[in-house]
Every structure is written in structure tokens, then in C-alpha cells.
Amino acid sequence: MSRSGAVIVHNDADVLAEAVASRLINRLADAQAHRGEASIVLTGGRIAAKVYQNILGSPIRTVVNWSKVDFWWGDERFLPSGDPERNETQAREAFLDHLKVDPARVHPMAAADAVATPEEAAELYRAELAKAAGGEGTPAFDLLLLGIGEDGHVASLFPGNPALDVDAVAAVGVRNSPKPPPERVSLTMTAINSATAAWIIASGAGKAEAVDEALSKRELPAGRVQAVGHTRWLIDKDAAANLKHLEF
Numbered sequence: 001m002s003r004s005g006a007v008i009v010h011n012d013a014d015v016l017a018e019a020v021a022s023r024l025i026n027r028l029a030d031a032q033a034h035r036g037e038a039s040i041v042l043t044g045g046r047i048a049a050k051v052y053q054n055i056l057g058s059p060i061r062t063v064v065n066w067s068k069v070d071f072w073w074g075d076e077r078f079l080p081s082g083d084p085e086r087n088e089t090q091a092r093e094a095f096l097d098h099l100k101v102d103p104a105r106v107h108p109m110a111a112a113d114a115v116a117t118p119e120e121a122a123e124l125y126r127a128e129l130a131k132a133a134g135g136e137g138t139p140a141f142d143l144l145l146l147g148i149g150e151d152g153h154v155a156s157l158f159p160g161n162p163a164l165d166v167d168a169v170a171a172v173g174v175r176n177s178p179k180p181p182p183e184r185v186s187l188t189m190t191a192i193n194s195a196t197a198a199w200i201i202a203s204g205a206g207k208a209e210a211v212d213e214a215l216s217k218r219e220l221p222a223g224r225v226q227a228v229g230h231t232r233w234l235i236d237k238d239a240a241a242n243l244k245h246l247e248f
């Protein structure tokens, strides 16, 4: 499969979230039409929360059989289960708890009240991913969503952090994250780039510099994302403010 990418700019955060929700629903429906099931990797962050709310409110959401979707996470903040800062809690509250999902197909990363360290959580996640993949590595995710930080991080892969350079395994424990909390769990860039499609979503002027730098220099973590099938940057005008050209 050839690797391709594009940048698509929407007017503002509301339009962006609605557009991403519609695209996402259609992407999962297409996967299910093809093979009866679908898989998605969720992200955390403010614009992601808005996308999840839009999925729930979308009149076309019934085109997806939500009980045949596997939900994974690209990263997690290593906190006790139910903590409002966990990406899992955010997604559950925003939409998963309100859809008829199959609990066995929801794959959160282990919480800090279940295991002692982020490394242990990463090890468990690697095992769960490998099981779903039929032995080793990761399943072929139909869609992987990523937010981007002001510093250009994606998932919990931060510039300069050793976790960014781990490439032999699918998930890694992260320490000393510059953004709280310091302990996290993340898919590695290898696992991220094994997805069939990756969509980086960004909203707001605070993201403009990181978006521009990631797309022009390709050194920041976000700039290294290149999924197997396609990579899309779905962003709003404020986040696109520094871009000189939109194709990549």
C-alpha cells in the first residue's frame, strides 16, 4: 500500500469536530462493510473530546455497528482508573458509555491502581495488542486518531524523551513527561505508523507553530507520523495559520 497524506483545513473547532466525527463514522462503516468489524485507536485532548461528543450527536452514527468496533488508545496518563484526567475516562464519558459497544472490544491501558508502573502497563498492552494481531505486533488499525501538543508531541511521545526512539516494541512506559502527569503509557512510533490510516487533529492558535514545524521539518514527533495507507492532518484555520503550503 502506498503512503500518502494531505492537510485539510476547516473554519473553526466546531466545524472541524463535526467533520472529523462524520469522516470517522464513515471510515468505520466502510471497514465493517468490508470485513464485518472495525478498529480505532483513540486519543486524548480537547479537540478529541469535541469529536467524541459530535459522534454521539451525529444522525449518521447508526451506520456503524458499535458492538463490532475494537477501541484502543494511542496513549494514556498513568493515573488511577476513573480519574478525569485519563484519556479512557474522557472517551467513556463523552461517547463510549452511551453507545452499544462490546466491553470485550474496549482495550484501555492499565491504570495506576491496577499495576505498579507505566512499564508494566505497557507490557500488558503489548500482550493485548499481540493477541489481537494473532501472535505479535499490532493489529492493522483501520483508523488511528492523534492530537498534537504545543510542543509537537503525539500520543505520549514527547520531543527529546527516550520513549520517542523506542522502535522494537508496540507500547512503552513514559517517564518525565513535560506535560502532567509525568508518568504515561504510549504506543511507539512504530505502532502508530503501522496503522492503515492516521489522522492528526489540531485546533487553535496554540497549535499553529507545532503544526507548521512538524510539517516543514519532519523532526517533531508529529512530523514523523506516516501511516501505511494515508495520513491526514485535519485542522482548523487557527492551527493552520503558519502553514505556507497545504500539500505534503
Ligand SMILES: O=C1O[C@H](COP(=O)(O)O)[C@@H](O)[C@H](O)[C@H]1O
Binding pocket: 043, 044, 045, 046, 047, 048, 075, 076, 077, 087, 146, 147, 148, 149, 150, 154, 155, 156, 179
Ligand atoms: O496529554 C495529551 O495531550 C495531547 C493534546 O491535548 P490537547 O488538549 O492540547 O489537544 C493529546 O493528544 C494526548 O493524547 C494527551 O495524552
